[in-house]
Structures are given as structure tokens and as C-alpha cells.
Amino acid sequence: MSFYRIYRPQVIEEIDNVAVREQLLSLLTKEKKQLPHAFLFTGPRGAGKTTAARIVAKLFNCTKPTKHGPCGKCDQCVTIADGRNLDVLEIDAASNRGIDEIRQLRDAINLSPSGAAYKFYIIDEVHMLTTEAFNALLKTLEEPPAHAVFVLATTDPQKVPATIKSRCVSISFHKASAVELAAALKRIVTLEKIPIDTAALTLLAASVDGSFRDAVKLLEQVSFHKGKINAEVVRNLISLSDESVITKFFESLAKKDARVLLSMIEDLVAQGKDIKIFLVDCLRRLQTELLNGNSDSKELIRRFTDAYALMKVSPIAELPLELVIVEYCSDVPAKAAGRAEGSESQGSIKKDSSTEFTPRPPSGLGMTEKPMSLGLLTLEKLTEHWKDFIEELKPFNHSMAGVLRSARPKEVSRGIVTIEAFYPFHRDKLSESKTKDVLIQVLKKLFGEKVKVEIVLGKK
Numbered sequence: 194m195s196f197y198r199i200y201r202p203q204v205i206e207e208i209d210n211v212a213v214r215e216q217l218l219s220l221l222t223k224e225k226k227q228l229p230h231a232f233l234f235t236g237p238r239g240a241g242k243t244t245a246a247r248i249v250a251k252l253f254n255c256t257k258p259t260k261h262g263p264c265g266k267c268d269q270c271v272t273i274a275d276g277r278n279l280d281v282l283e284i285d286a287a288s289n290r291g292i293d294e295i296r297q298l299r300d301a302i303n304l305s306p307s308g309a310a311y312k313f314y315i316i317d318e319v320h321m322l323t324t325e326a327f328n329a330l331l332k333t334l335e336e337p338p339a340h341a342v343f344v345l346a347t348t349d350p351q352k353v354p355a356t357i358k359s360r361c362v363s364i365s366f367h368k369a370s371a372v373e374l375a376a377a378l379k380r381i382v383t384l385e386k387i388p389i390d391t392a393a394l395t396l397l398a399a400s401v402d403g404s405f406r407d408a409v410k411l412l413e414q415v416s417f418h419k420g421k422i423n424a425e426v427v428r429n430l431i432s433l434s435d436e437s438v439i440t441k442f443f444e445s446l447a448k449k450d451a452r453v454l455l456s457m458i459e460d461l462v463a464q465g466k467d468i469k470i471f472l473v474d475c476l477r478r479l480q481t482e483l484l485n486g487n488s489d490s491k492e493l494i495r496r497f498t499d500a501y502a503l504m505k506v507s508p509i510a511e512l513p514l515e516l517v518i519v520e521y522c523s524d525v526p527a528k529a530a531g532r533a534e535g536s537e538s539q540g541s542i543k544k545d546s547s548t549e550f551t552p553r554p555p556s557g558l559g560m561t562e563k564p565m566s567l568g569l570l571t572l573e574k575l576t577e578h579w580k581d582f583i584e585e586l587k588p589f590n591h592s593m594a595g596v597l598r599s600a601r602p603k604e605v606s607r608g609i610v611t612i613e614a615f616y617p618f619h620r621d622k623l624s625e626s627k628t629k630d631v632l633i634q635v636l637k638k639l640f641g642e643k644v645k646v647e648i649v650l651g652k653k
């Protein structure tokens with residue numbers, strides 16, 4: 194049996210996710226009758242949702258609860274942990290869109306539980322249910338029998354209908370922090386007597402993107418190593434990238450040398466290295482640069498992060514990174530003489546023939562930059578370049594760019610740009626002085642004019 198199964202937390206106190214543990218502990222102060230009968234667990238994969246769902250099932254059905262919650266030892270607790278408890282049903286909505294299961298659930302739900310106090314339904318990836326299945330589920334949630342409890346789990350809560358959400362108590366599972374991961378790993382290290390040092394554990398925890406499941410799997414992988422496990426061993430075993438490779442990679446990026454970069458990727462793949470881990474190492478390097486005040490790294494962070502997200506769904510893992518490299522290297526370099534090679538970022542303004550456009554120097558709030566030559570600011574110009582304006586804002590504030598997408602320029606007159614937002618909270622967000630400052634700066638950068646910005650509420 195794998196570490197992950199053996200060392201799955203079995204009782205509330207073993208849950209390493211602090212926020213979740215505390216919310217579940219707070220349930221202990223309630224009488225069973227007062228407990229909610231529907232929960233919605235949201236959060237990324239590997240964050241421990243299913244594990245926590247089983248612990249909640251024990252909370253309801255444990256026959257020998259202690260003041261800390263379920264005992265983890267009675268017949269109910271043990272069979273729930275093994276996934277063979279007749280009254281705890283786990284449905285995976287991702288593998289079958291659920292309509293038959295939900296129908297069966299509806300038919301069977303009124304029957305009394307076979308051995309336990311409560312019938313417990315865990316529906317994983319609930320957002321994958323068909324509309325029909327959701328409707329069936331909703332009916333059940335509206336009038337559940339007193340003995341039924343639901344835990345709906347999802348990685349994508351936005352796809353869960355509001356009618357379902359409103360009937361659930363929501364608990365959100367964030368990605369595990371380094372401290373939480375370390376705690377989870379230490380528990381196993383102690384019990385398995387694995388000779389691993391702290392630096393190695395830290396490195397392990399840092400390379401799994403906040404997933405308990407991945408962290409434990411990696412630990413199991415390195416535990417097969419004979420002898421003491423230090424950071425060096427971990428680095429080799431889990432194919433972490435060599436510092437010198439990363440340095441060379443960034444040097445080639447600065448030169449925009451796609452040929453070298455692509456052949457480096459090819460080598461890494463041929464050596465069986467995990468490209469995702471390589472990309473995370475690159476991002477870490479960029480993060481250090483960003484924190485050291487190098488705002489040029491922003492553009493690459495954005496592109497690499499996009500590539501990372503795509504890697505998870507790409508049939509060829511390295512392809513999204515290769516694409517980013519090709520795109521990045523084919524960007525027109527800045528004309529500004531004397532600039533360090535490669536420090537230029539992509540001009541996000543579409544190079545359409547109707548506007549004169551000089552590739553711009555690195556993005557950033559540097560106000561010493563020469564204005565772009567989009568010409569005098571008029572309402573027509575701003576409307577025409579609204580999308581470019583939003584693109585330009587993105588590096589500063591992604592959510593602001595989102596808000597602006599549903600707003601529009603209304604008037605440009607006497608040095609005042611009026612922007613129309615269509616929701617009061619959009620107007621309020623854009624009216625914040627920090628936000629306005631950025632809007633003003635980006636307008637200046639694009640059109641070379643210092644203007645004032647007014648936000649008004651428009652009618653759709």
C-alpha cells in the first residue's frame with residue numbers, strides 16, 4: 194500500500210490544512226442534529242478534499258467519538274477509511290456525468306442506513322454533473338431525509354449552480370503552504386524512520402505546487418534511496434533542474450536564441466527530466482528577480498505561468514513551453530540603443546497598419562519612458578485601442594483588466610477621460626485612487642498625454 198493511502202489523515206487532528214482542521218473542529222461544538230447536512234468542499238486537486246470528506250462521514254457515524262471528534266478505530270471509522278462502508282457512497286462525477294448515479298441516489302436515499310446512523314454521499318468533481326443530474330441532485334438537497342448527509346467536492350466551484358451552493362456549507366481548501374506540507378511529511382518521516390534531513394524535506398515540499406498528495410508521493414519515491422537523504426539526493430531523484438542549466442537557459446532567453454533554447458528543452462526531455470519542475474524552477478528564478486526590483490521579469494512570469502497551466506492539459510508536456518519560447522524570441526526587439534539584450538518585452542499592441550507603432554521599452558511603471566506614438570488622445574482613438582489599453586494594464590493588475598473589459602470609454606474632453614462602468618462595484622473598484630493612478634499612467638504611456646480620469650456608472 195502506498196504512503197498516501199497508509200498515512201491519509203484519519204481523524205480531525207491529523208488534517209494538516211490548518212483552516213480546514215479548525216472549521217471541522219468547530220463542528221464538534223454542535224449537537225449532531227444541528228450539524229449541516231450538505232457541505233461543499235472546494236479547492237485544487239491533492240488538497241485533501243476526499244480525505245476530509247471521509248473524516249466528516251466518521252464525525253457523523255463514529256460509534257465511539259472522543260472530545261476530539263471521531264475515534265478512527267471503531268468499526269464505522271475503519272470501514273469508512275477503507276472505502277468499504279455500506280452507508281458511505283462515493284460518486285465520481287468526472288468519470289460518468291452522473292445522471293444514473295444521481296437517479297439511483299434519489300431512489301435509494303429514503304431507505305434507512307444499513308448499519309450507521311447516517312447515510313453519507315460524497316460526490317467528487319460535482320461540477321461535472323450534467324444539468325439533468327444537477328436538477329435531480331437539487332431536488333434531493335431541497336428535501337433530504339433526516340438521515341442523509343452530502344459532501345460535494347469540486348476543483349471548479351464556479352461551475353456549480355448557485356441553487357446547489359446556497360444549500361451547502363462551504364469549506365475551501367487552499368493549496369498547502371510549505372509549513373503544512375512539512376508537517377504532513379514529518380509525520381510520515383517519523384513513523385517510517387526515513388533518514389532525510391530538513392533541507393531535503395524543504396526542497397521536496399517546494400517542488401509540489403501545494404499538493405499534499407504529490408508531496409507524499411515524492412517522499413515515497415525518495416524513500417527508496419539507500420542511506421541518508423539530503424538535498425542533493427532529492428535533487429537527483431526527482432530530477433530537479435541543475436542551477437547551471439537554468440542560468441544558461443536565461444542567458445539564451447536574453448539573447449532570444451530560440452534554437453539554443455529549444456535544443457535545451459529537447460535535452461531535458463531526453464534525460465527524462467520533468468519539464469514542469471524545470472518551469473517552476475525558472476519561475477522561482479524570475480520571482481527572485483522581480484522581488485529584487487527587476488520589473489522586466491513580469492512579462493516572462495506571465496508567459497511561463499500561462500505555459501505551466503497549459504502543460505497540465507497538453508498531450509505533449511513540453512509543447513506549451515516551446516511555444517512560449519518561439520513567440521518570445523520572435524518578438525521585435527526594442528530599438529532603444531544600449532539596452533541590455535533581451536530586456537525588452539513584447540509590445541502588446543497589435544501592429545496593425547493603421548497606427549504608427551514603435552515597439553515599446555520594457556513595461557513597468559517607469560515614467561521616464563518615451564510616450565508611444567499613437568497620436569492625440571480622442572474618444573475614437575481610445576475606443577479603437579481599448580483592447581490594447583486593457584492588455585497594457587494586465588501586467589499591473591489582472592483583475593482591473595477584467596473589470597475594464599466590461600467597461601467602455603465614454604468621453605474624452607478637455608483633458609478628462611470618462612470611463613463608463615456598468616456595475617456599481619466596477620465603478621467603485623475603478624474609482625480607487627491607486628487604480629486611477631495606473632489608468633492615468635498607462636494612458637500617458639500609450640497616448641503621450643497626461644489626462645484626468647473620471648469613472649461614471651452607465652446603463653446597459
Ligand SMILES: [Zn+2]
Pocket residue numbers: 251254255256257258263264265266267268269270
Ligand atoms: Zn469511530
